[in-house]
Amino acid sequence: MSNRARVVGVRPVADGVLEYRLQLVAPPRVSFSAGQYLSLDCGLDEQGLPQRRAYSIASPPGDDGHLVICAKLIAGGLGSRLLQRLGIGDEVDFTGPLGFFVLDQGHAGDVVFCATGTGIVPVVPMLQELLARDETGRVLLFWGMRAPADVFYREVIDALAERHPRLEVHLSLTRPGPEWRGEQGRIGAKVLGALPALSEPVFYLVGNGAMIDEVRAALKARGVDRRRFRTEAFFTPGAEPA
Ligand SMILES: Cc1cc2nc3c(=O)[nH]c(=O)nc-3n(C[C@H](O)[C@H](O)[C@H](O)COP(=O)(O)OP(=O)(O)OC[C@H]3O[C@@H](n4cnc5c(N)ncnc54)[C@H](O)[C@@H]3O)c2cc1C
Incomplete structure (x- = not known):
């Protein structure tokens, strides 16, 4: 029922x-x-x-x-x-x-979120829960959106980052427009750039299925074990709806 x-x-x-x-x-x-x-x-x-x-x-x-x-x-x-x-x-x-896209009970090392589009929706409460925990690892959010007008929940994320110095937010736009002063481009390359400095990372990938496949494949090719990924694909571009 x-x-x-x-x-x-x-x-x-x-x-x-x-x-x-x-x-x-x-x-x-x-x-x-x-x-x-x-x-x-x-x-x-x-x-x-x-x-x-x-x-x-x-x-x-x-x-x-x-x-x-x-x-x-x-x-x-x-x-x-x-x-x-x-x-x-x-x-x-x-x-x-x-759903099973939930936080591990504990993290021995760093935690990385990669979210695109509405993928940021579940990440907000996950970050709130994670940052309230007694863990000390870095928390990185790679947040990919198209244009400034597409971005939402920024005030919530910014407030979390202000309160919790272990949270680093990388908001990156693929169609930034002339006014944008922040990061640009897809998030895949940015995650790879951060990888060497990460300690025992767990990756939470959510949103566009194409982003998830791309980021996971790139990280695997750099030797990241498949057991370090937690994923939730909202949709696969071009696929028929489920
Ligand atoms: C576990 C899970 C959680 C989800 N959470 C959310 C959420 O919090 N917010 C949300 O808006 N959607 C979310 N979705 C997607 C949502 O379930 C629907 O697929 C979406 O709203 C489109 O449904 P529709 O019937 O309107 O269009 P449909 O006819 O089913 O889909 C049309 C096309 O739209 C595209 N599409 C689907 N979802 C999205 C999206 N989120 N952003 C951009 N393009 C999309 C796809 O290419 C799809 O083939 C989630 C999906 C899953 C599997």
């Missing part, structure tokens, strides 16, 4: 990206781990088959009865259509929270 939540807040956070604050209706509370997602019931497709879409939870566990999700709306997409129509007071059915 599906769980149910009511929309109590909707706000745009970037170009075409909406954040939804959900209040749980049934059950009134769920437990979950940072990094997990909800599987939203999106109705039936043209063949009458039930469809679901996954949306990562942006809020930390423990926010009494509320969950936040954040979606990039894709023109013509079934999940995007459902989300676009949702307003305050509307209810959605979902399964979950689900």
Whole structure:
């Protein structure tokens, strides 16, 4: 049986990206781990088959009865259509929270996140949890976005970096525009550049499946053991939706 939540807040956070604050209706509370997602019931497709879409939870566990999700709306997409129509007071059915893309119980060394697009959504609560732990390794975030207007949750990430000197943030844009003064280009080369100085790193790769394949293959070619990767592909460009 599906769980149910009511929309109590909707706000745009970037170009075409909406954040939804959900209040749980049934059950009134769920437990979950940072990094997990909800599987939203999106109705039936043209063949009458039930469809679901996954949306990562942006809020930390423990926010009494509320969950936040954040979606990039894709023109013509079934999940995007459902989300676009949702307003305050509307209810959605979902399964979950689900998923295995969660933090290891502990890290002996450094932790590296590579996130593109909406991949930053699960990284926010994962960073919050990780940085509250009694670990001392470096935490690096390689964050790839297209243009300045696509960037969201920067204020949350910046506040974390200010409070926790062990977090280093590398936000890099592939279409920076003339005003951008920060890093540019894809994140793969930047992660490789950081690799020699890392100690026993664990890599969390999330977002575009092509980025995940590229970064993982490059790191493996440099001798990084496959057991050091945790991955969550949101989509593979060009592939049919699941
Ligand atoms: C574990 C997991 C967690 C996810 N978490 C999120 C999340 O937090 N926020 C979110 O917006 N999406 C997330 N997704 C993707 C989401 O489930 C949908 O695939 C997406 O919203 C598109 O669904 P749709 O029905 O609107 O379009 P569809 O018709 O299913 O997809 C159309 C095309 O859009 C592209 N696409 C899919 N997702 C994205 C995306 N996020 N950004 C850019 N292009 C995309 C793909 O090329 C896809 O083939 C997640 C996916 C997985 C597997």
